[in-house]
Amino acid sequence: MSLHNEQIKNKLINKFGDVVANFEEPYGMLTFEAPTEMNLKVLQFLYDDEELKFRFLTDLTAVHYPENEGKELAVVYQLHNLVDNIRIRFKVFTPVAKPDVFTASYLFSAANWMERESFDFYGVNFVGHPNLKRILNVDEMTYFPLRKEFPLEDQSRIDKDDEMFGRG
Amino acid sequence: MRPVRFNIHPKEATTATAVSMVEAPEGYGGEGFFTAKLSDVVGLARKNSIWPLPFATSCCGIEFMATAAAHYDLARFGAERMAFTPRQCDLLMVMGTIAKKMGPVVKQVYLQMAEPRWVIAVGACASSGGIFDTYSVLQGIDQIVPVDVYVPGCPPRPEAILDGFMKVQELVGLESIRRRNSQQYKALMESYGIE
Numbered sequence: 001m002s003l004h005n006e007q008i009k010n011k012l013i014n015k016f017g018d019v020v021a022n023f024e025e026p027y028g029m030l031t032f033e034a035p036t037e038m039n040l041k042v043l044q045f046l047y048d049d050e051e052l053k054f055r056f057l058t059d060l061t062a063v064h065y066p067e068n069e070g071k072e073l074a075v076v077y078q079l080h081n082l083v084d085n086i087r088i089r090f091k092v093f094t095p096v097a098k099p100d101v102f103t104a105s106y107l108f109s110a111a112n113w114m115e116r117e118s119f120d121f122y123g124v125n126f127v128g129h130p131n132l133k134r135i136l137n138v139d140e141m142t143y144f145p146l147r148k149e150f151p152l153e154d155q156s157r158i159d160k161d162d163e164m165f166g167r168g
Numbered sequence: 169m170r171p172v173r174f175n176i177h178p179k180e181a182t183t184a185t186a187v188s189m190v191e192a193p194e195g196y197g198g199e200g201f202f203t204a205k206l207s208d209v210v211g212l213a214r215k216n217s218i219w220p221l222p223f224a225t226s227c228c229g230i231e232f233m234a235t236a237a238a239h240y241d242l243a244r245f246g247a248e249r250m251a252f253t254p255r256q257c258d259l260l261m262v263m264g265t266i267a268k269k270m271g272p273v274v275k276q277v278y279l280q281m282a283e284p285r286w287v288i289a290v291g292a293c294a295s296s297g298g299i300f301d302t303y304s305v306l307q308g309i310d311q312i313v314p315v316d317v318y319v320p321g322c323p324p325r326p327e328a329i330l331d332g333f334m335k336v337q338e339l340v341g342l343e344s345i346r347r348r349n350s351q352q353y354k355a356l357m358e359s360y361g362i363e
Contacts, residue, residue, distance in 0.1 A: 137304060138268045145303040152302055 003051065003084040005030040011052060015045055031089040039075070039092045040102045046079060046090075047107060054079040054088065060104065060114035062122035064096070066148045072096035073124055077104070094124065096147070103129040121146040190216055207345045214258070214284070215341035216246040218333075221257035223277060225264030228291035228323040232263050235326040245333060254280040259336060260313075263323075265293035266306045278313040279362065283348050286340065288332055289315045292322040314356055 008030055012020045020042065022033040034042045046054040059078040066072055071093035080087050094101055103126040104111040115126045116135040123144035126132055134141065143150060193212055195204030220242070224232055236242045236250065251257050254277045266274055278287065289309050292298030295318040297307035309315060316339055319332035347353055357363070 136269075138271075141303075150303070 003081060003086050005086075005088075008052060008086075008088060011049065012042075012045075016042065029087055029089055031091070033091045033093065036092045036094045036101055039077075039090075040104065040107065042090065043077065043079075043104055043107055046088075052081065053083055054081050056080040056082050057104070057108040057110045057114075058087065060111050060118065062118040062124050062146075064122055064147050066096075068093070070095050073099050073122055075101050075118065075124055096123075099124045100127050101125070102127050103132075105129055120144070123147065207343075210345055211341040211343060214343075215337040218245070218247045218259050218286075218337065218340065219249050219251050219257045220247050220259045220261050220333075221252065221254055221277070221281070222250055223260060223262045223264075223274065225266065225270065226293065228263035228294070231323045231326055232261065232290065232329060235329045240326040240330060242330070242333065245330075245337060247333065254278075255282060257281055258285060258340075260285065260287045261290060262287065262294045262309050263290040265298065265300055266309055267304055268306050269304075271306050271309075271312050274309055275312045284340075284343070286316045286336055287313055288317045288319065288336055290319045290329055290332065291324055292320065295320065298322060312360065314360060 005025060005028075009023055009032070012032065016034070016038070019038055020032050020034050022031075024031045043054075046052050056079065057077065058080045059076075061076050063074040063076060064072060065074065073094050073096050075092050075094065077090040078087060079090060092101060099122075101124055103115055105115060105126075106128075112130070113135060115124075115129055116132060118124045119126060119129075119132055120134045120137050121144055133139075137145065190212060192202075193204045193208035195202055195208070197203070222229070222232055222236075224230075234240055236248075242248065247259075254260070258281075260274075260278055260281060262274060278285070287309075289295045293300060293305070294309050295315075297305050299322070301307070306312070317332045317335045319328050321328050324332075
């Protein structure tokens, strides 16, 4: 019998108790949170468990919520159980002042570049990453461009008159 | 003979007007001799044999392909010889969005070209960053290399690219042969950090 969201949720709660929280099912996809320092334990459990078998990391990304004091940066893991074809979303939150998250590169090789990308754009510091440097942007870039405090437009321009763009 | 002739009043082809020749420069000539300014003659030779280096990164490059193909035919201007080595080329045609990470590549290509060299920025992105007013895109290639002619448009039609090319020809033809040794030119190069 294939796996259901309810079973996954119960297994996680049996194993971790109330450490895993905020279960949601947007569009039928199980989503939950754990404390930042628990991320590897949860991922390892999801990987190793003989029923869960979440052994494919579809995506790893970060999100910036500036209004979320103390938990500004979210790191989102999207995992796929290829046997039962079921996906889940797992989030950890970290303060933007000290965005340290343990790296998942040793569990999933795919996490290597995706963590570099999250570092590049959001400045998430993946502790223990083998090669944490910018992957897409120019090396000289001094900021993390997808954090919300940076406006989308290039701020180095002096030749664009704001009035002509309706934002004077 | 096709069963239906669409053009019922066919015009007989004549080659008399089909071959175009370049006007001779201003000068004084007679039986077996001709005198003119050296810069005019050099300019005439240069402007009608420009070797373009297409640096195409996006949709403007597609328009350029149309420009170079038979219908618009860039070869009419003596520029049929596209080369993909900067060392042989006279004109760098930058067509398309240049990301900041691509900037050093454009500059390297420019540096590898031998003097005299010209640059044309085709399209909004190469000229000013265009719609990509964002952290990852170079806001106009004139931030890294000096540009001679800008072609506006998003993307510009082949006619516009041809017009830009003819503007370059005009610049090439009228350029003094001493320009590249002048103080102003040295200052321009230094402002871009080029020796």
